[in-house]
Amino acid sequence: MNGETVISTKGLTKRFGTKTVVDDVDLEVKRGEIVGFLGPNGSGKTTTIRMICGLLRPDAGEGTALGLDIRTQADLIKREVGYMTQRFSFYEDLTIRENLEFVARLYRLPDRRKTVDDTLDRLGLENLDAIESDLSSWGADAEFERVGALAVAVEPHEVEWLHELAAEARARGDESVRLLDQHETRAAVASPTYLGSVWETRTNALVHPGKLASELARIAEELGVEIFEHSPVRRVDTPGSTGAVAVETDQGRVLARHAVLATNVFPALLKRNRLMTVPVYDYVLMTEPLTAEQLASIGWHGRQGISDMANQFHYYRMTRDGRILFGGYDAVYHYGGRVRASYEDRRASFEKLAAHFFTTFPQLEGVRFSHRWAGAIDTSTRFCAFFGTARDDRVAYASGFTGLGVAATRFAGEVMLDLLEHRENERTSLRMVRERPLPFPPEPAASIGINATRWSLDRADHERGRRNLLLKTLDALGLGFDS
Numbered sequence: 036m037n038g039e040t041v042i043s044t045k046g047l048t049k050r051f052g053t054k055t056v057v058d059d060v061d062l063e064v065k066r067g068e069i070v071g072f073l074g075p076n077g078s079g080k081t082t083t084i085r086m087i088c089g090l091l092r093p094d095a096g097e098g099t100a101l102g103l104d105i106r107t108q109a110d111l112i113k114r115e116v117g118y119m120t121q122r123f124s125f126y127e128d129l130t131i132r133e134n135l136e137f138v139a140r141l142y143r144l145p146d147r148r149k150t151v152d153d154t155l156d157r158l159g160l161e162n163l164d165a166i167e168s169d170l171s172s173w174g175a176d177a178e179f180e181r182v183g184a185l186a187v188a189v190e191p192h193e194v195e196w197l198h199e200l201a202a203e204a205r206a207r208g209d210e211s212v213r214l215l216d217q218h219e220t221r222a223a224v225a226s227p228t229y230l231g232s233v234w235e236t237r238t239n240a241l242v243h244p245g246k247l248a249s250e251l252a253r254i255a256e257e258l259g260v261e262i263f264e265h266s267p268v269r270r271v272d273t274p275g276s277t278g279a280v281a282v283e284t285d286q287g288r289v290l291a292r293h294a295v296l297a298t299n300v301f302p303a304l305l306k307r308n309r310l311m312t313v314p315v316y317d318y319v320l321m322t323e324p325l326t327a328e329q330l331a332s333i334g335w336h337g338r339q340g341i342s343d344m345a346n347q348f349h350y351y352r353m354t355r356d357g358r359i360l361f362g363g364y365d366a367v368y369h370y371g372g373r374v375r376a377s378y379e380d381r382r383a384s385f386e387k388l389a390a391h392f393f394t395t396f397p398q399l400e401g402v403r404f405s406h407r408w409a410g411a412i413d414t415s416t417r418f419c420a421f422f423g424t425a426r427d428d429r430v431a432y433a434s435g436f437t438g439l440g441v442a443a444t445r446f447a448g449e450v451m452l453d454l455l456e457h458r459e460n461e462r463t464s465l466r467m468v469r470e471r472p473l474p475f476p477p478e479p480a481a482s483i484g485i486n487a488t489r490w491s492l493d494r495a496d497h498e499r500g501r502r503n504l505l506l507k508t509l510d511a512l513g514l515g516f517d518s
């Protein structure tokens with residue numbers, strides 16, 4: 036409101052040693068007024084402004100800014116008032132981010148990155164809790180087991196990363212994360228390659244993916260959903276006049292108020308998403324069921340989901356019938372970025388996995404692999420999902436789960452419904468929901484870039500984790516593993 040007093044001082048005085056730089060200043064500024072201070076250097080202009088903004092304590096006199104006392108409520112004033120210096124007073128030996136973090140600490144702002152991480156962690160856990168309770172209340176048997184995750188170090192530099200992980204958990208007061216030394220880790224799961232581990236007791240669950248898909252389909256149908264299989268959608272149309280979405284297949288056309296596109300790694304139905312993901316092939320082996328003696332030789336009574344800390348990591352799980360699923364390491368991109376069944380059979384990758392399996396568990400020498408398979412991972416440049424709407428908010432999409440979509444697709448489903456209903460909440464205010472990652476470049480640049488990144492990650496794994504210039508540049512741009 037015009038006329039309201041926003042700045043008021045009486046007898047404002049500041050001394051530096053014996054020198055009085057601001058002497059008995061009375062000032063009153065009303066809302067809407069623009070006031071300029073004129074005077075030679077050293078006449079006390081900046082010092083007066085700094086006292087009014089709560090940045091400097093007066094030696095005498097009193098004052099208010101926005102109705103807040105400049106002596107006793109300086110912290111509150113600092114939250115409301117901005118102050119632009121004549122010259123940028125950044126520390127030149129700090130980066131822009133370091134300068135901002137320094138100022139944020141001075142102003143006791145909550146650590147933004149930590150707040151974001153904490154929110155993501157909490158939403159992730161709530162999502163996993165909801166999967167667990169939904170499956171149980173629907174009576175769905177998908178072999179769901181909340182076993183936690185064991186991240187194991189197999190190279191000395193990875194032990195340092197474990198300590199960092201554990202320290203981060205301690206800092207946020209998370210007592211569900213435990214740091215295990217080499218002895219404790221090998222006591223939990225007997226592998227001579229383990230140098231230590233972090234056990235996240237709540238963040239991970241086992242699930243039988245085939246049973247999960249068929250149980251979800253059963254429940255959806257019981258709720259009245261009609262499922263049409265073997266009917267690829269060729270086009271999504273939004274004829275302006277109807278306000279509807281038309282989904283075109285070879286056999287027919289489905290009209291709806293809204294459509295949700297969850298086409299994963301397969302060619303995107305929206306042009307804007309064609310370069311947003313690339314298919315990267317991931318390979319998996321499954322052993323025959325282990326005998327009681329073989330099981331006893333590895334321990335693993337906690338049945339945790341295990342993965343190692345390397346950039347090119349292995350992941351392995353124990354099935355309900357005592358088999359070990361062992362996958363990862365090779366992540367293969369084929370020139371042209373197509374999804375093809377022929378890419379799934381790659382003998383070199385399976386042989387490498389088998390060799391790594393027996394290095395991990397030499398006591399299982401002689402165990403046979405009864406199954407092998409591969410699949411394409413919808414990799415995005417920021418290594419996690421992106422979301423959005425198109426066609427006047429009638430169509431929502433999510434993709435780019437980069438190999439971790441079993442739980443995350445439930446979260447994405449909720450985000451897509453939020454977006455279609457224009458709901459603003461904690462989920463939709465996340466940066467990962469509001470911002471899309473950078474697309475991949477077209478070929479041949481995509482192939483060159485992806486293969487150079489893979490080569491660099493492999494080299495980092497073999498050189499004590501040291502990241503080369505390419506990886507550091509990608510990190511700085513928020514692309515890839517550290518984003």
Ligand SMILES: Cc1cc2nc3c(=O)[nH]c(=O)nc-3n(C[C@H](O)[C@H](O)[C@H](O)COP(=O)(O)OP(=O)(O)OC[C@H]3O[C@@H](n4cnc5c(N)ncnc54)[C@H](O)[C@@H]3O)c2cc1C
Pocket residue numbers: 266267268269297298299300301302304317318319362408409410411412436437438439440441442443444
């Ligand atoms: C080898 C391997 C191991 C993995 N391990 C894990 C793991 O341990 N943990 C984890 O969380 N994730 C893992 N993933 C990733 C996980 O499987 C996926 O992220 C997840 O299945 C994605 O679910 P979705 O519903 O988005 O896609 P999908 O399950 O692929 O479903 C997409 C569906 O859309 C259909 N579709 C696509 N285009 C069209 C069209 N035009 N018309 C009609 N239908 C269409 C497809 O046929 C498909 O049925 C792994 C993936 C692979 C390949």
